[in-house]
Amino acid sequence: MKAVPLLLSLLVMVEATVAIASDTTALPRSGYEFQSSDTQSLQDDDFKNPGMLWVDMGKIRYSEPAGSTGQSCADCHRDLPESVAVSFPKNNRHLGVVVDLTSQIQHCRTVHQKAESFEYESEASLALTVYLGSLSRGQAFQPVDSYPQDQLKASIDNGRLYFNRRKGQLNLSCGNCHEESVGKMLRGDLISQGHSNGYPIYRLEWQSLGSLHRRFRSCDIGVRAQPHDLGSATYIDLEAYLRERGAKLTVETPAVRR
Numbered sequence: 001m002k003a004v005p006l007l008l009s010l011l012v013m014v015e016a017t018v019a020i021a022s023d024t025t026a027l028p029r030s031g032y033e034f035q036s037s038d039t040q041s042l043q044d045d046d047f048k049n050p051g052m053l054w055v056d057m058g059k060i061r062y063s064e065p066a067g068s069t070g071q072s073c074a075d076c077h078r079d080l081p082e083s084v085a086v087s088f089p090k091n092n093r094h095l096g097v098v099v100d101l102t103s104q105i106q107h108c109r110t111v112h113q114k115a116e117s118f119e120y121e122s123e124a125s126l127a128l129t130v131y132l133g134s135l136s137r138g139q140a141f142q143p144v145d146s147y148p149q150d151q152l153k154a155s156i157d158n159g160r161l162y163f164n165r166r167k168g169q170l171n172l173s174c175g176n177c178h179e180e181s182v183g184k185m186l187r188g189d190l191i192s193q194g195h196s197n198g199y200p201i202y203r204l205e206w207q208s209l210g211s212l213h214r215r216f217r218s219c220d221i222g223v224r225a226q227p228h229d230l231g232s233a234t235y236i237d238l239e240a241y242l243r244e245r246g247a248k249l250t251v252e253t254p255a256v257r258r
């Protein structure tokens with residue numbers, strides 16, 4: 001119970017500077033609304049958005065032959081549907097597990113192209129993920145009933161539990177910040193509802209593109225909890241839950257953050 005005053009001491013009320021509606025928890029609100037107008041304008045303009053560099057790299061990679069098969073992604077997937085990114089995480093029948101988009105790409109690379117695997121957070125992996133993510137720009141997150149898969153439902157339930165569980169030395173849950181402290185400042189950031197609809201994002205502080213799982217690690221480390229591996233089942237479950245929680249938000253990949 002010591003954690004609560006500690007959190008309060010970290011948070012600073014900034015009601016005057018928050019231009020968002022007073023009820024910050026009722027509707028899903030994109031993280032975009034919690035950024036300064038300078039950062040928003042970087043996201044708004046594809047020519048200024050640094051994340052577009054990775055989209056362009058991903059587009060090139062998509063058509064490059066790779067591995068011992070010499071096949072490119074495009075050779076097997078001439079036209080992926082616009083909904084491609086919003087359909088992940090999903091149950092991959094071939095693997096028998098729920099995968100995120102990055103893990104699907106990894107699977108195609110090693111199994112179908114027979115090429116060397118990418119590190120989860122490598123430039124190549126981020127580039128392909130953000131390129132496919134950008135194809136879904138403007139598409140809405142659908143509630144789970146649109147994806148009637150038992151395994152996926154179990155994954156969402158696990159993610160919900162993780163989201164609401166207190167953890168780390170600060171003994172805080174994700175919801176303690178992203179539901180109960182929305183609109184307050186924490187170390188220079190305005191706390192948003194913690195949605196995933198802009199990922200991978202370009203973060204000015206990282207001076208790089210970064211994945212959603214990298215963001216999860218930062219938040220876990222922030223409460224001094226043991227972070228999980230990039231691409232771990234725990235983070236895929238969390239990602240599945242965030243899509244459900246953010247239903248109706250539209251994809252903004254690549255978003256720009258402070």
Ligand code: HEC
Nearest residue numbers: 031172173174177186189190191192194195196215219223
């Ligand atoms: C101590 C407060 C705190 C806790 C606890 C916390 N976060 Fe965060 N989180 C932040 C801050 C600060 C940011 C950066 C500002 C923002 O976008 O909200 C952030 C950003 C995010 C974002 C990016 C939002 C965007 O639009 O770019 C996501 C997603 C997220 N958190 C998810 C989580 C999850 C999942 C957990 C639990 C594992 C969690 N957070 C726990 C403070 C917290």
Ligand code: HEC
Nearest residue numbers: 071072073075076077084092094104105108109112113128
């Ligand atoms: C030799 C053919 C082949 C190549 C090359 C290939 N894939 Fe695939 N891909 C598949 C097959 C088959 C599936 C479905 C079964 C599975 O997941 O193994 C699939 C599934 C996918 C899906 C999920 C589509 C959906 O609607 O569920 C995505 C996304 C994808 N691949 C992306 C890629 C990317 C990116 C590359 C390049 C790095 C790539 N694939 C290379 C054969 C291929």
